[in-house]
Amino acid sequence: MPQPTTHLRTVPLAPEISLHLAADSAGLFDSAGGEFRSDEPPPFWAFVWAGGQALARFLLDRPETVAGRRVLDLATGSGIAAIAAAKAGAAEVAASDVDPRAVAQAVRNAEANGVTLSDSIDRPQVLLAGDVFYSPTVAAEMTQRLRAARRDAAEVLVGDPGRGYFPDRLFERIAEYAVPVPAALEEAETLVTGVWRMR
Template identity: 65%
Template sequence: MSTSLLPVPLAPEISLHLADDKVGLLDGTGGEFSTDVPLPFWLFVWAGGQALARYVLDRPELVRGRTVVDVASGSGVAAIAAAKAGASAVTALDVDPRAVEAAVRNAAANDLVVEAHAGDIATADITADVFLAGDVYYTARVADRMTARLRRANREGARVLVGDPGRGFFPTKLFTQVAEYVVPVPPALEETGSLVTGVWEMRTTITAR
């Protein structure tokens, strides 16, 4: 699947190698789907990631001088925003090795450096001052595992920020909404031209900061 270096609609300070806006998620697989191979989420910049990127770029003090993990990073947009905002170290984590490659490539396209690793955040032994997670609540199974891991990070003292456009499995009771954006998205991907997307901060369960 060919890509073009394009500005992120909600965060044009960042450019990413992305699929054409007329391409859908399954188009990125060549029309075939296998449960053994993750879908190519990294070919697109999703609404939750865009919202997180905008929020971090507008509030660099949230990450400046801090360590950051971008969970299920995909294209790496939130990780790149954190690096651009002055984080001391940024790690992009994704289960798909192709997403890891995309995040590194996209960071380089913005003259930035992020570390990127293939792995499942649910089992990864990783710590940071800030956890970012965009569009991660898309199935019940993923949501349960993601919530457990993010709650652990929160208990250990991390700030946890999630970007979510109302995917249906987001546990709103654990979070406080801190921002909302109307995010431009490809109609071929979302069947609409924009999604109202919230940025949410997990409520602190143990004061450790």
């Protein structure tokens, strides 16, 4: 699949951060000729999603949430939440994703913001996940991983704009933002997005 063209741009809700992003007019499947292909994940990493923006804003405004702690950003995408955690003073931050291109993009974006991401992290104290409840399969897998981390005493924070498979009964909302988003992705110009802490 061809790679989408990206340019370094500031993030609407967190202008302290710049990311290599596709144009606002680009759609998720544009680089694949508008087709979904199951053999390769779409380039989620070329866009800044509402959940990641909300998490980033929350961490930048409340650095004590991650300061001095080991942080893992699951399904990192562009790496925005991981970068915000690093900027907020986390002791160590790792970004993970099923798509190796996303991890590479997160590292590239971290470098553009003067922070460093680790390859992996043992027993993270804080787990971050933005916009991960968009399909039943992914939601079930992510819920299982997040609950396991919570049982292991990690604080689990999720950014979600009301995706259809978000298990809100497991979370309490701790912040809410009106997040600017590209209409080509979301069919809206803003999404009200919560930051949620797993119970």
